[in-house]
Amino acid sequence: MGFKEGIRFITLKSVGQYINFLSYVNPEKAAQLSYALFSQxxxxxxxxxxxxxxxxxxxxxxFHHNEHEFQTYTWEGNETKILLVHGWESNAARWQKTLPHLQKSGSTIIAIDAPAxxxxSGKEFxxxxxxxxxxxxVEKYHPTIIIGHSIGGAACVYHQHLYPGTSIKKMVILGAPSDLQTLINNYISMLSLNDKMIPLLENRFINRFNFKLEDFSGKKFASNFTIKGLIAHDIDDTVVAFEEGEKIASTWxxxxxxxxxxxxxxMHNDELYQKVVDFLFSEV
Incomplete structure (x- = not known):
């Protein structure tokens, strides 16, 4: 662990201790702060x-969506359109190494910036x-292909669950988590939050989104998919466990x-990208 990582680790532990203290004296404030940290x-x-x-x-x-604005970037090509969906604490530029591989196909490529x-716009993701x-x-550009990395991959899976009848025919998911519960557990562990905080944080999600954490599962969502999928995950992924990718693939x-x-x-690798391109364009 480097100096910067060490400082961040100590800071997170300190914040966790403060949230644990708040859970006894002001549970509502503790839930609010822990959710804000998780989502900003x-x-x-x-x-x-x-x-x-x-x-x-x-x-x-x-694009304007309710009170939100979001940004897209398009690399012009032919009528085949690919939508790229990045992950947490990133942006559309994360696809720099991916683009040359996809552009060989001549496709039009569109990348999106996530909320916040x-x-x-916005502070909350x-x-x-x-x-x-x-x-x-998707409604604007009608892509036939969507590629998501990390939590962007999870968002693609959730989108396909909510809107199964769109223009999308093939999906590629790189290093994506399956279960929201797993992300919450990792977060709780990272901050060393106490047992009192777990139901407080879970209730925050139920109230905010009207679903239980266990219901938000890529494994469950993918069981109803009919489109073609390619899921890739690294054995040494220390951010999202390898088993998460296996879960999504197991029911799709x-x-x-x-x-x-x-x-x-x-997940940047020429050999992997070649396999992605083969999946997208070599199959009949």
Whole structure:
């Protein structure tokens, strides 16, 4: 663990201790603070003035959805359209290494900035809202392919569950979590939150989204999918456990699963991308 990571670790533990203290004296405040920490990204913002090079020569578009605005970037190509959905504390620029592989197909490629990430508005990130952003983009661009990384992959899976009859024919999921419960458990463990905090945090989700944590499961959602899927997950992923990818693949009838080794959570690898391209364009 480096110095910066060490400081962050100590800070998280201190915050966790404070939330644990609040759980006894002000449970509502403790739940509010713990949810805010869980849902507010600390990294991934972009400004128009300092866009990464990869996003500069794109056609950009801003969508309005209720009180939200979200940003898309388009690399023009042929009529085949691919929608790219990034993960936590990231933005559309994360696809820089992926783009050259996809562009060989001549496809039009559209990348989206998640809620509270990139140039999209808001402070709070959550999967249901991300799924709504995805749906607006799907309705506008009619992509036949969607590719999601990490929690972006989970949002793609949730979107497919909510809106099964769209233009999407194939989905690629890289390093994605299956169960919201697993993410919450990881978060509770990271902050060393006490047992009193677990129901407080879970109730926060029930009240906010009107679903129980155990109902939010990629494994459950994928069991009804008819589109073709490719799920890839790295054995050494320390951010989202390998078993999460296996869960999604286990019930998805029309899918294939690729286990990689040594790529970590980022999943950037020429060999893997070649397999993705083969899945997308070589099959009859």
């Amino acid at each position: 990204p600390r990294e991934g913002r972009l400004t128009k003035e300092s866009l990464p090079q990869v996003l500069k020569n794109t056609r950009t578009e801003i 990430h990139g140039q999209s 959550n999967v249901p809202l991300y799924a709504e952003f995805i749906n607006k983009a 009838k029309n899918s294939q699963f690729i286990a990689t080794n040594g790529l970590g959570h980022g």
